[in-house]
Amino acid sequence: MxxxxxxxxxxxxxxxxxxxxxxxxxxxxxxxxxxxxxxxxxxxxxxxxxxxxxxxxxxxxxxxxxxxxxxxxxxxxxxxxxxxxxxxxxxxxxxxxxxxxxxxxxxxxxxxxxxxxxxxxxxxxxxxxxxxxxxxxxxxEHLKTSVSIHFPYPVMNDVMKLIKAHDLQILSQEMTLDCQMELEFRKGLEELIVTSLEDIESLELTVI
Known part of the structure; x- marks a missing residue:
């Protein structure tokens, strides 16, 4: 659990x-x-x-x-x-x-x-x-929701830990001067995942 x-x-x-x-x-x-x-x-x-x-x-x-x-x-x-x-x-x-x-x-x-x-x-x-x-x-099957996140490279490890821990699906990613990803996960996790992402320093988030 x-x-x-x-x-x-x-x-x-x-x-x-x-x-x-x-x-x-x-x-x-x-x-x-x-x-x-x-x-x-x-x-x-x-x-x-x-x-x-x-x-x-x-x-x-x-x-x-x-x-x-x-x-x-x-x-x-x-x-x-x-x-x-x-x-x-x-x-x-x-x-x-x-x-x-x-x-x-x-x-x-x-x-x-x-x-x-x-x-x-x-x-x-x-x-x-x-x-x-x-x-x-x-x-x-589960209802799904997705978020778009934008963050600097130094917090990449924190983001990837969260993705791995909760089996979030990476729908798209773009690595330039900083990082941008679109993540999908089951609807029941939305509040918890969003809260955890918002706790990561310098990360910007949009629920799609």
Whole structure:
């Protein structure tokens, strides 16, 4: 345990998926290609949706749901032409039941000629979303924050000790007449890290 207390008590943790997963589910000749992606913002979501629409341009439906934010307070479900609440909501339901966020699940459907009915559609999209999650890896993630620091060379050792002690990530650094760095770390450490940095002589700090 560090001098900064027990990091497990910080309320900056959430569950998400660690990578992209994909697969195929079939029901009465209809094909459901399912995908799950870890995402951080709506721009990433748009890019994934655009890529899938280009790849599966001849598919009848690209249904999806996503959630963002530690508290999952940003979300959307889209039926993309399927009957209301028969596709997007079942996908979103699987995200919620697994307590996930920062995730996008897309299910691309090719109609096989046999109608599934509303209940059949709901079950097919629910199953596809569940498989997309099951075949991925659920991981614990932390909210991050970053600071920009500017300091003279004589205090470099103090800065590096702090970086090493708390596993801070150096996003960028510039060494000229003096030193400038951008550091990233979990949100729960912000007050403690900022206070420690401010205690270093001649160091200037900006929270980004």
């Amino acid at each position: 560090s001098d900064f207390g027990d990091e497990s008590t910080f309320e900056d943790t959430f569950l998400t998926v660690s990578r992209t997963s994909e697969g195929l589910y079939k029901d009465k000749s209809s094909k459901f290609f399912y995908f799950s992606f870890p995402v951080k913002n709506e721009e990433e979501i748009k890019n994934h949706l655009s890529d899938l629409r280009k790849k599966y341009f001849d598919a009848r439906h690209h249904c999806f749901a996503w959630m963002l934010g530690k508290d999952a307070d940003q979300f959307r479900a889209n039926d993309d032409g399927e009957p209301n609440h028969s596709a997007g909501d079942p996908i979103l339901g699987q995200i919620r039941s697994n307590n996930l966020t920062n995730i996008l699940i897309v299910v691309v459907r090719y109609f096989g000629g046999t109608k599934l009915g509303i209940s059949g559609l709901i079950q097919a999209y629910k199953t596809s979303a569940a498989l997309a999650i099951e075949e991925n890896e659920i991981m614990e």
